[in-house]
Structures are given as structure tokens and as C-alpha cells.
Amino acid sequence: MAQIGSSARSSVKGGTFAGLGPLLMLPSWVVIGFFLVLPVILMLVYSFLTKEFRGGVIWEFSVNAYDQFFFNRGLFGDEAPTIEWTYINIFWRSIWQAGLATVLCLFIGFPTAWFIATRSGHSKSMWLFLITIPYWVNLLIRTISLKFLIRDTGPMNTWLMSWGIIDQPIHIINSNLAVQLGLFYSYLPFMVLPIYASVERYDFSLSEAAADLYSTRMETLRQIIIPVVKPGIIAGCILVFVPSLGAFLAPDLLGGSKTFMIGSLIEEQFKGNAGNWPFGAAVSMILLSLVLIALMFYARSQSSARKATRAAD
Amino acid sequence: MRKPFDIKRYPGFFPITCLCLFLLYTPLIVVMVYSFNDSNSITNWGGMSLRWYEEVFYGVESQKFKKAAFNSLSIAICAAITATTLAVCAAMAMLRTGVFRGQTLSFALINLPLMVPEIVTAVATLVFFSAIGFKTGYASILIAHIVFCIPFAYLPIAARMQSVDATYEQAAQDLYATRFEAFRLVLLPLILPGVISGFLLAFIISLDDFIITNFVKGAGIETLPTAIFGSVKQGIKPSIMAISTLLLLLSVVFVTLSYFVGRKGQQTP
Numbered sequence: 387m388a389q390i391g392s393s394a395r396s397s398v399k400g401g402t403f404a405g406l407g408p409l410l411m412l413p414s415w416v417v418i419g420f421f422l423v424l425p426v427i428l429m430l431v432y433s434f435l436t437k438e439f440r441g442g443v444i445w446e447f448s449v450n451a452y453d454q455f456f457f458n459r460g461l462f463g464d465e466a467p468t469i470e471w472t473y474i475n476i477f478w479r480s481i482w483q484a485g486l487a488t489v490l491c492l493f494i495g496f497p498t499a500w501f502i503a504t505r506s507g508h509s510k511s512m513w514l515f516l517i518t519i520p521y522w523v524n525l526l527i528r529t530i531s532l533k534f535l536i537r538d539t540g541p542m543n544t545w546l547m548s549w550g551i552i553d554q555p556i557h558i559i560n561s562n563l564a565v566q567l568g569l570f571y572s573y574l575p576f577m578v579l580p581i582y583a584s585v586e587r588y589d590f591s592l593s594e595a596a597a598d599l600y601s602t603r604m605e606t607l608r609q610i611i612i613p614v615v616k617p618g619i620i621a622g623c624i625l626v627f628v629p630s631l632g633a634f635l636a637p638d639l640l641g642g643s644k645t646f647m648i649g650s651l652i653e654e655q656f657k658g659n660a661g662n663w664p665f666g667a668a669v670s671m672i673l674l675s676l677v678l679i680a681l682m683f684y685a686r687s688q689s690s691a692r693k694a695t696r697a698a699d
Numbered sequence: 700m701r702k703p704f705d706i707k708r709y710p711g712f713f714p715i716t717c718l719c720l721f722l723l724y725t726p727l728i729v730v731m732v733y734s735f736n737d738s739n740s741i742t743n744w745g746g747m748s749l750r751w752y753e754e755v756f757y758g759v760e761s762q763k764f765k766k767a768a769f770n771s772l773s774i775a776i777c778a779a780i781t782a783t784t785l786a787v788c789a790a791m792a793m794l795r796t797g798v799f800r801g802q803t804l805s806f807a808l809i810n811l812p813l814m815v816p817e818i819v820t821a822v823a824t825l826v827f828f829s830a831i832g833f834k835t836g837y838a839s840i841l842i843a844h845i846v847f848c849i850p851f852a853y854l855p856i857a858a859r860m861q862s863v864d865a866t867y868e869q870a871a872q873d874l875y876a877t878r879f880e881a882f883r884l885v886l887l888p889l890i891l892p893g894v895i896s897g898f899l900l901a902f903i904i905s906l907d908d909f910i911i912t913n914f915v916k917g918a919g920i921e922t923l924p925t926a927i928f929g930s931v932k933q934g935i936k937p938s939i940m941a942i943s944t945l946l947l948l949l950s951v952v953f954v955t956l957s958y959f960v961g962r963k964g965q966q967t968p
Contacts, residue, residue, distance in 0.1 A: 402795050402865055402869055402872065402878070402881060403795045403882070405796065405797075406791070407792045407796035407797070407802065408799055408800075408801070410788040410789065410796065411788070411792040411793075413785045413788055413789075414785045414786075414788065414789045414805070414808065414809055415805070415808065417846060417849070418808050418811060418812065418849065419808070421824065421827070421845075421846045422811060422812060422823075422824075423808075424827060425820075425823035425824050425826065426815065426819070426820075426823050428827050428830060429819070429826060494718065494719050495719070497709070497711065497712040497715040497716060497719075498712075498716045501709075501715070502716070504707040504708070513716075515958055516720060517719070517720070517723070518954070518958075519951060519954055520723040520724065520727065522900075522903050522950050522951075522954040523947050523950045523951070524906070524924060524947070525907060525909065526907075526924045526927060526928060527727075527730075527927070527943040527946060528726065530730070530927070530931055530939070530943060531726035531727055531729065531730040531943070532726045533935070534726070534729065534730055534733070534935050534940070535725065539742045541742075544742065571723070571726070574719065575723075578719070590706060594706055596706075597706055603706075603709060606706070628814075628816065629817070632816030632818045634817075634818055635909065635910070639931070648818075649818045652818050652819070652822055653818065656825060656914070663826065666822060667822075670818070670819045673816055673818075673819060674815065674816065674819050677814070677815075677816055678814075
């Protein structure tokens with residue numbers, strides 16, 4: 387994505403519409419600045435305010451929201467603070483779920499991306515098209531479909547039982563496995579596409595050279611291909627991990643009440659009367675900082691990969 | 700000619716690819732098939748029928764769903780048109796105006812909606828609207844949709860504009876076309892495939908959104924996804940499967956359209 391912004395500058399000095407840049411950019415600046423940047427800043431401010439019962443805030447500085455997240459001070463707030471595990475556990479569980487879903491996506495996504503990228507011409511674009519279609523289908527509908535399929539009395543269990551493979555329904559719904567499956571299913575195309583783009587640019591003469599030097603397929607894969615396409619793999623992992631972390635639909639529809647994740651925790655603070663806006667804002671800010679750390683890690687790996695290719699040239 | 704050792708081939712990768720497609724498509728196909736089920740129970744198969752489609756269009760809840768569908772479609776069209784217009788301007792600013800201060804920052808800003816987790820965008824927008832006293836409803840949904848549609852419209856447009864050489868517009872200007880004429884008569888027709896696919900993607904993204912809409916919609920207005928979500932909370936009904944199938948087919952048609960428009964654009968640069 388980053389190349390789109392930079393490389394064109396070199397093509398023509400000044401450009402056809404030179405000098406109009408800021409003017410043409412203005413509408414997007416206004417819309418995104420006013421309706422996204424400002425709201426996020428407001429959330430940051432709210433996370434440092436005092437809560438008002440029945441939702442809302444009182445304009446009084448307080449770090450209570452973050453305190454509540456990390457520390458337990460007893461029922462009346464007068465005990466010595468101990469670490470509050472409830473919310474840290476929810477975060478940890480979300481990270482774990484999102485991580486497992488990412489690994490699952492990688493194991494299925496990498497071979498798929500490789501297979502598609504090594505097809506020729508027309509069949510390549512056909513395969514790619516087949517992979518992209520499900521991504522564009524409404525996420526809610528996909529999640530409902532998955533729920534319908536894997537319910538205890540759903541078609542999957544019915545078929546497996548009628549074929550005599552199992553005699554009791556496999557209980558998946560309302561479990562961690564169901565959530566992982568849901569996240570995996572939701573974001574699998576995100577894994578395939580960037581890896582595909584990387585493999586596309588892979589120079590197959592490297593594999594040939596390795597084969598000439600008596601490297602086996604697996605050695606080539608591990609020592610040459612994976613290091614070379616690593617930027618694509620990392621991009622795919624980020625694209626799956628980040629939305630999984632804040633996912634709301636998969637845990638809500640497939641996980642039931644036992645598999646609370648960050649998304650549901652935030653939602654709960656802003657819906658209904660029991661809400662605690664500053665706390666919800668604080669949780670959102672903590673989630674946002676996790677995502678920004680992941681993105682920074684990604685940006686660094688991409689720029690070091692670019693440096694490496696430049697050094698190789 | 701068959702090489703003794705095909706370096707591109709890895710045994711097992713083809714079955715995994717098939718498995719990948721199988722996993723992606725099975726739930727969708729199952730729901731499509733079961734939407735034609737002529738049985739009151741969603742589990743047992745009772746033969747083919749269109750009764751659930753009839754229920755969607757003429758049943759008890761049909762008014763609610765028709766209204767939701769109207770809201771969804773009109774919001775998606777308005778949001779996609781606005782986002783595409785903004786994205787065309789932004790792409791020109793990034794690619795056709797030389798270097799200006801804040802260009803890198805602008806690029807980050809356009810992509811910001813992709814980076815902030817949806818749930819955070821949703822609650823932040825809700826809190827913001829309530830802080831400035833903006834009444835939630837149709838307008839608030841529309842504004843939120845425009846924001847997150849911009850990057851989706853921008854990417855195909857920018858990719859297309861990048862592949863069109865700026866010398867075309869310069870030639871037009873050398874022949875005394877004004878800047879606006881150079882845009883309207885030369886650049887716009889050349890980037891049109893990108894603009895169309897950007898518009899279609901923005902349209903689908905808007906039509907699909909549930910989380911952000913659910914937060915900023917306020918009471919008394921529903922879009923199709925929020926209406927479906929509300930119904931599903933009480934259990935999956937066959938009529939929901941029929942609506943899902945319709946929406947699914949709509950998405951597939953739009954993506955296919957976008958794909959072929961994009962491909963046609965590549966063939967005639």
C-alpha cells in the first residue's frame with residue numbers, strides 16, 4: 387500500500403494538478419479528521435474522566451478507569467491494591483484466541499497461496515477470485531451460516547451421524563473452539579492474499595539453485611522460500627490477528643457467554659444502563675495501543691525487508 | 700516436457716487448497732440449500748419450496764425487512780458515491796500534484812479507518828455523536844459509513860491512476876485544455892474502471908457493516924444486518940436463511956461485476 391503514495395512522485399515533476407494537493411485532500415481530511423480522529427481523541431479524554439451512573443461522564447479528571455482495569459481494591463475501594471485479573475484474563479484470552487486463529491489461518495493459507503501463485507494465467511485468476519468471494523459476503527451472514535452448520539442439531543452433526551461416523555453430536559457451539567473456528571473462517575482470505583502477492587514476486591530460480599545443490603523440497607521451503615516471502619506472511623498474520631482481537635460477532639454468536647472477548651467487554655460498557663463509559667473508553671484505548679504495537683511491528687518488518695532486497699540488488 | 704523435479708510443486712498443497720475452499724464455501728452453500736427447505740423445523744429436510752422467500756416478501760415481518768432493506772441500500776448508495784468522490788480527489792492529491800507538505804500523513808489518514816479496530820471506531824463515533832448532541836439515526840449511520848468506505852474506494856482508484864501515465868493529461872494541457880477539462884475528458888475516462896470497482900467495493904462494505912451501524916444507529920431505525928442480527932438473537936429462522944441467501948447473492952453479483960470491470964480495465968490501458 388505504501389508504494390502507491392510514494393512512487394508516482396518520481397514519474398512526473400510537479401504533476402498535472404500541481405499545487406492543488408492540499409485542496410483536493412481537504413474533503414477527506416475534514417471527513418476522516420472530524421468523524422474518526424476527533425472521536426478517537428475524545429475517547430482518550432473520556433478514559434480519564436469520572437463515570438456517571440446510567441452511562442455518560444462527569445468532567446472531572448480521574449484515572450479510575452485504568453485503575454479498575456489493572457487493580458482490585460476490594461468492594462469499598464479501601465483495601466491494599468492487588469492485581470485485578472478479570473480484565474487482564476479477558477485480554478489474554480482474546481490474544482490467545484486471535485493467535486490460535488492466526489496460526490490456523492497460516493497453516494491453511496500458506497499452501498493455498500503458494501498453490502494459487504504457481505498456477506498459470508487464467509486458472510490463477512480464477513482460483514484467486516474463488517478465494518476472494520467469501521470475503522465480500524456479509525460477515526454476519528457468514529457467521530450465522532457457520533453457526534447453523536455446526537449446531538448440535540445442525541446439518542454437520544446430522545450428516546456425520548447418518549453416515550455412522552459418530553453416534554453422538556459433536557458439541558462445538560458455545561466453546562472456545564467455535565470462536566477460533568469462527569475467527570479462522572472470518573479472516574482466512576486475509577491470510578491468503580498478502581502471501582499470494584509475496585509468492586508472486588518470488589524468484590523461482592532460487593528454488594532451482596537450491597535443488598541443484600541437493601536441497602530437498604522441505605529444506606528449500608524452510609531455508610529459502612519462507613525467509614523470502616516472510617513480509618507477506620507477516621502481513622497476512624497482522625491482517626488476521628488485528629481484526630480477530632477486537633472481533634465481536636464470532637464470540638457473540640458462536641461463543642455464548644463463556645467466551646467473553648475484548649469486543650464484548652467494550653460493547654457491554656456502552657449498551658444499556660449498566661455501562662461505564664470511562665472504563666469502556668479505557669479498554670478501547672488499551673486495545674487500540676495493542677493494535678498500534680502490532681502495526682508498528684509490521685511496518686518495521688516491511689521496511690527492513692525492503693532494505694534487505696535493496697542490499698541484495 | 701516434464702521436469703524430473705518440479706520446484707513449484709509441493710505435494711499436499713493442492714489438497715489443502717481444496718480444503719480451504721471447502722471450508723470457505725460449505726457454510727454458505729448449506730444455508731443457501733436450506734433456505735429452500737419446505738419444513739417448519741430448520742433441521743429436517745422437507746423437500747424443495749420457495750415458501751420462506753414468500754414469507755420474506757409477504758409475511759408478517761416483511762414490512763420491517765423491506766424498510767431495513769431500503770435503509771441499507773440507500774445508505775450504501777449515498778455512502779459509496781460520497782466516498783468514491785472523496786477518494787478520487789484524494790488519489791489525485793497523492794499521485795498527480797507533486798509533493799506537498801503533509802502528504803505522507805494524508806496517506807496514513809486515508810488508511811486510518813482500516814487500522815482502528817471496528818469496535819473502537821463504533822463506540823468512539825457513538826460517544827462523539829452524543830457529545831456534540833448529534834441525533835443518532837439515518838444521518839449518523841450515513842456519516843459513519845462514508846468514513847470507513849473511503850479507504851476501500853481509494854485503493855482500486857489509486858492503483859488504477861498509478862498505472863495511467865500522466866503524459867496523457869499533460870498532452871491535453873499542451874493543447875490548451877484547462878485543468879478541469881484535462882481531468883474530465885482525459886483522466887476520468889482513463890481511470891473509470893478503477894472508479895467503478897472502488898464504488899462497488901465501497902457499496903458492498905457499507906451494505907455489510909454490522910458493528911459500527913449497530914452502535915450509531917440509535918433506536919427506531921434498522922439496516923438489514925442489524926435487523927437480521929436482532930432476529931437471530933431469538934434463534935435462526937428459515938426466513939432469515941432466505942434473506943441471507945438473497946444478500947449473499949447480491950454481494951456475489953457485485954464482486955463479480957467489480958472483478959470483470961477491473962479486468963477489462965487492465966486489458967485496455
